[in-house]
Amino acid sequence: MGNIDLQIPEVSIREIRLGSITGFQGGAEELVKSSRCGLRDKSRSFSQCLGCSTSQAACMVILVQDAAVISHGPVGCSSCFHEFAFTYRVNSPLRGIENPTQRKVFSTNLQETDTVYGGGQKLAKGIREVYERTHPNAVFVLTTCAAGIIGDDVESVCNEAEEELGVPVVAIFCEGFRSKVWTTGFDASYHGIARKLIKPAREKRDDIVNVINFWGSDIFKDWFEAFGVKPRYITPYSTVEDLSRASEAAATIQICPTLGSYLGAALEQEFGVPEIKTAPPYGVAQTDRWFRELGKILHKEEEAERLIAAKKEEYLPKIEELRQKLKGKSAYVTAGAAHGHALLSLLGELGMKAKGAAIFHHDPLYDSGSEEGDLLAQRVKDYGDVPNFNICNKQEFELVNMLNRLQPDVLLARHGGMTLWGAKLGIPSLLIGDEHYSMGYEGIVRYGERIVETLENSEFVKNLKNHAINPYTKWWLQQEPYTFLEGGNVQ
Numbered sequence: 264m265g266n267i268d269l270q271i272p273e274v275s276i277r278e279i280r281l282g283s284i285t286g287f288q289g290g291a292e293e294l295v296k297s298s299r300c301g302l303r304d305k306s307r308s309f310s311q312c313l314g315c316s317t318s319q320a321a322c323m324v325i326l327v328q329d330a331a332v333i334s335h336g337p338v339g340c341s342s343c344f345h346e347f348a349f350t351y352r353v354n355s356p357l358r359g360i361e362n363p364t365q366r367k368v369f370s371t372n373l374q375e376t377d378t379v380y381g382g383g384q385k386l387a388k389g390i391r392e393v394y395e396r397t398h399p400n401a402v403f404v405l406t407t408c409a410a411g412i413i414g415d416d417v418e419s420v421c422n423e424a425e426e427e428l429g430v431p432v433v434a435i436f437c438e439g440f441r442s443k444v445w446t447t448g449f450d451a452s453y454h455g456i457a458r459k460l461i462k463p464a465r466e467k468r469d470d471i472v473n474v475i476n477f478w479g480s481d482i483f484k485d486w487f488e489a490f491g492v493k494p495r496y497i498t499p500y501s502t503v504e505d506l507s508r509a510s511e512a513a514a515t516i517q518i519c520p521t522l523g524s525y526l527g528a529a530l531e532q533e534f535g536v537p538e539i540k541t542a543p544p545y546g547v548a549q550t551d552r553w554f555r556e557l558g559k560i561l562h563k564e565e566e567a568e569r570l571i572a573a574k575k576e577e578y579l580p581k582i583e584e585l586r587q588k589l590k591g592k593s594a595y596v597t598a599g600a601a602h603g604h605a606l607l608s609l610l611g612e613l614g615m616k617a618k619g620a621a622i623f624h625h626d627p628l629y630d631s632g633s634e635e636g637d638l639l640a641q642r643v644k645d646y647g648d649v650p651n652f653n654i655c656n657k658q659e660f661e662l663v664n665m666l667n668r669l670q671p672d673v674l675l676a677r678h679g680g681m682t683l684w685g686a687k688l689g690i691p692s693l694l695i696g697d698e699h700y701s702m703g704y705e706g707i708v709r710y711g712e713r714i715v716e717t718l719e720n721s722e723f724v725k726n727l728k729n730h731a732i733n734p735y736t737k738w739w740l741q742q743e744p745y746t747f748l749e750g751g752n753v754q
Contacts, residue, residue, distance in 0.1 A: 266630055267457075267529045272418045272434055274454035274525070276442035278304075281524075283444045283626045285656040288745040291607070291620070295640045298627035299347075305749040311660050314623070317405055318343045319448030320437040324349050324403040324456075326478065326499035327506070328360075331337070331367035331399035335386050335417060336407025341370040344725030351499075354478040357697075358500045368396045373409050383415050390424040390432060400503040401431040401460060411438035421632040425459075431503070433459040443656070444624050446521055446599070453526035456498070456506055461534065464510040470559075472494050473515040473530065475523030478701030483516075484701070489570045490563050493692035494723045497526070510534035514560045516662025518543055518698055520629045520636050521601040527632035542638035544703050545605035546612040547575075548645045549638070556635075578704040585711035586614040592718065595669060595685075597621040597662055598677035602698055604638040606675050609701055613711050618669045619651025620661045653744070659684060663735055666690060673717055691721040 266280050277283035278439070286305035287294055294302075317340060325332050325347040334341035348366035355363040371389045373382050386540060390402055417434045425432040437451040446505045474483050474494045483494040495505060509515075515530050517523030530536040537560050544550035551571055556717055558567025593616040596606045603622040610617045627635050642649070651669065663684050666674065674685030674692040677702045682692035693713060701710035 267304060267525070267532050269454070269458045269529065269533055271680075272458070273436040273488055274447065274450045276441060276447045277444040277450065277624075277626065280450075281626045281628065281630070283446075283624055285443055285624045285654060286748055287625060287652070287654035288748060289652060291639055291652040292643045294625065294652060294654075295643055299627070302625075302627050306310060307658070307747050309747040311657075311658050313443070314445035314657055315439040315441055316437040316442055316445045316448030317379065317407055318452060319445055320405055320435050320452040321448075322347050322350075322477075323449060323498050323517070324405075324433075324435065325366055325368060326501075327401070327403075328364055328500060328502050329399060330401040330403055330503060331369065331393050331397050332403045332405065333386075333389055333393060334368075334370045334405050334407060335382065335389075335415070336371065336373050336409045338370045338372045340407040340409070341368065344368040351477055355500065356481045358478070358496065359458065359481065360500055367393070367399055373407075378413050380564065381413060381415060381421050382410060383417075386415065386417065387420050389514040391428070391546070394424075394428050394430070396413075399430065401433060402428075403433050403435055403455065405435050406438050408438045408440050411440065425606065428644065431495045440455070446624065448521050448603070449511075450525040452498075453523075453529065457526060457529040457533065457690065459725045460503060460506045461509050461530070462507045463491070464534065465508075466511055467513070468511045469513045471512045472561075473509050473512045473536065475517040475526055476699055477519070477522065479518065479697040482699045482702060482706075484571075490557065490561050490566050505728055510536060512536050514539060516543075516557070518702070519599075520600045520638070522627065523600055524626070524629035524631070524636075531631075538631055540633035541635045542641050544610035544706075545638070545701060546642075546645060547579070547704065549608060549641055550703050552635075554643075576706040578708055581708045582704070582711070585708065585715065588715050589613050589615050589711065589718075592616070592673065593618045593669075593671045593712075594673045594675055594714075595619050595621075595666060595671040595690075596675045597681050598675075599623050600625055601638055602677045604642055605698075605701065606677070607649055608638065608642045609643065609707060609710055610675075612707055613714070615714075617649045618662050618671045619665060620649055620655065621653045621655045621665065623654075625654045626717050660735060660739065661744050661748075663688075663733070664742065666741055667743065673714060686724045686727055687731040687733055689725045691717045691724055 284304035326560040419432040434456040435455040437448045478499040527538040531538045541556040544553035558564040682694045685692035
């Protein structure tokens with residue numbers, strides 16, 4: 264703890280704050296041990312693509328119901344905004360939003376002349392125009408590389424507009440070049456929210472628990488009934504008022520420490536809201552730990568034990584049936600850090616062999632500083648090592664090479680577009696974007712049934728393999744997958 268400083272406008276990047284890395288190859292157990300004694304990042308002599316912090320920041324603030332979002336930069340830097348507007352409308356029924364509001368997303372559309380003379384005045388005018396047109400309860404201003412390079416004083420412009428308009432105008436510093444760990448964008452958005460929107464508690468609520476999440480289905484409402492509490496989701500589908508009162512909750516949980524690490528720590532450190540530091544509930548053992556920790560923080564240990572016993576009685580026989588069906592099957596996982604670790608735990612619980620994983624980055628520990636939050640360490644402890652564990656900041660050429668070598672029975676993915684590579688190689692591939700889908704005891708059953716279904720319906724991808732054109736050359740597929748990672752050798 265102690266890494267949170269809400270007095271400064273810019274969040275400390277993950278490389279500095281957490282020691283995060285984007286390059287590693289080896290075993291999961293080796294990585295966990297290295298993380299505890301000083302981890303050194305490895306660089307690549309060739310990179311195919313990267314993510315951008317602006318996109319991660321955007322996905323958190325665009326889904327706030329009554330806010331407007333301005334990208335301060337060239338219009339191309341807001342090209343991801345439509346994706347989150349679409350996500351907002353499609354997933355709103357999952358969260359009980361009957362009349363989803365139109366997204367209010369804008370760009371200052373910086374031109375070449377603006378990069379010479381500065382874009383501050385254009386931003387100030389843009390904020391006023393957005394307010395006059397949409398009357399939001401808050402305005403988020405996302406910085407881009409262009410704004411950072413020319414040195415626009417975005418913080419001052421936002422503060423002046425806030426004083427003039429009477430609504431929070433939040434500067435979020437998420438230029439792509441600030442950090443090679445693009446999940447720093449999550450931290451940047453939450454830093455701005457904690458600085459400008461969250462207020463000191465007017466009253467403490469023992470019936471509300473903050474849930475820092477993406478836009479998955481509402482599973483926590485049913486779970487929390489056993490404890491007499493309700494979820495307050497942050498930030499998708501929040502209102503500005505909801506966010507301002509996050510300090511009043513009895514506790515904070517996060518479905519993905521990669522996403523919520525910073526805000527969970529900020530709410531505890533700055534506002535006194537205790538954070539559940541144990542890793543999220545994926546797999547039986549970790550779900551046991553998570554419910555017990557929730558019961559402990561809410562002072563409802565007996566309710567937690569009753570819930571665990573009832574859920575196990577219902578779902579353990581079904582999990583055992585799935586283990587028999589999946590016995591001897593293998594899988595490969597590609598996903599962001601925490602959810603990738605979660606899927607690897609599910610494989611262990613279902614008795615499947617994890618042949619390897621392509622994980623986008625690695626945080627040795629999260630902002631709480633608690634080793635209990637390290638889901639990869641729990642995975643290794645509960646189910647054993649994972650070989651061919653690659654930290655590969657979205658380097659698809661490495662993924663294709665490894666899949667071609669390992670030929671797992673199934674590919675599991677968290678992000679759109681990744682299953683294409685398995686399908687082209689004739690590998691049945693499963694993509695589930697709802698990160699809540701596999702949580703808890705029932706989640707093991709849900710996800711396991713989908714794996715069985717995917718394996719049983721493999722004829723399409725096997726036919727596709729015979730007709731698909733792979734863009735990677737035979738030369739590359741003969742190289743070691745980590746050839747361009749520091750220490751590799753080109754043949």
